[in-house]
Amino acid sequence: MSRKHPKQKTLSTATPEEIQAVTDEHFSREPVLTPPLKNWEEDLPENNTKQTVPGKLIRVTEINDTWMEIPRYENIMWGGAWLSVITTIVPLVVVIWMCVDTFSIGFDFPTLLILFMFLLFSFSMILLSLRMALFVPRDQPIRFNRKRQKIYIFDYHRKAWNPWVKWPATVKVFDWADVHGEISRESDRYAQGFRLYGSVCQPGTHNVIDRFV
Known part of the structure; x- marks a missing residue:
């Protein structure tokens, strides 16, 4: 003889009072x-x-x-770290080559300061990307x-x-x-x-x- 299981109430069959009670219980936690x-x-x-x-x-x-x-x-984009290294090295080499060509003619202090700031930023970005790609553990x-x-x-x-x-x-x-x-x-x-x-x-x-x- 099969046993009949009681039907569980769904949202469509619940009374407004039951819905309100469940809602109050949820938001009063x-x-x-x-x-x-x-x-x-x-x-x-x-x-x-x-x-x-x-x-x-x-x-x-x-x-x-x-x-x-x-x-x-x-949560790190490891491929993005390597891409950042490549996209930073290429313009860095170009700028250094242009600066060497310009310095052969002459240079002033503002130009030297701008070059130093650019080199510091570029090397920092390269070092940051390399450390993230090579030394940050994938799993903690x-x-x-x-x-x-x-x-x-x-x-x-x-x-x-x-x-x-x-x-x-x-x-x-x-x-x-x-x-x-x-x-x-x-x-x-x-x-x-x-x-x-x-x-x-x-x-x-x-x-x-x-x-x-």
Whole structure:
């Protein structure tokens, strides 16, 4: 004997009161953590909350009985970096050749100053593009160690427009129990859609001391 499943209500069959109740519940939500996340959408369930939605891992670098590592890819146009090197070198060579030809006749201080500024800018752009193409890691992974209950965050601190300073790499270590999940909704030009954040709180509190994507 087949069992009949009760039909779920859809938007077309719901009453205005039910629609209003669902709407009020959605827009009355507030973030649990302090300070709140910008463009906050919702909080993920806590560690001790039963997970009702199956997890989906789109990308996994490696997973075993001890730890799992997932990638975080840097949003850089690697081909554009090489194109920038080429498009900067070509006019640089032409300008240097023209200046050498002009200096054989004579030069003044303003011309020399303009040439120096142009050379400094050109070499800075070439160095910036080369460092982005050759030294910036494609992946900045996150490792979850289940046995130690630790989360390891690899970060590469790239100074976007200053190629003459050091770009350090750091590894942050957090206790798994102190990390809470939050989701934001982005709507700017380069980041649209939902974004998952890991929010690190002081032990036993909801006071955020750090966040990572």
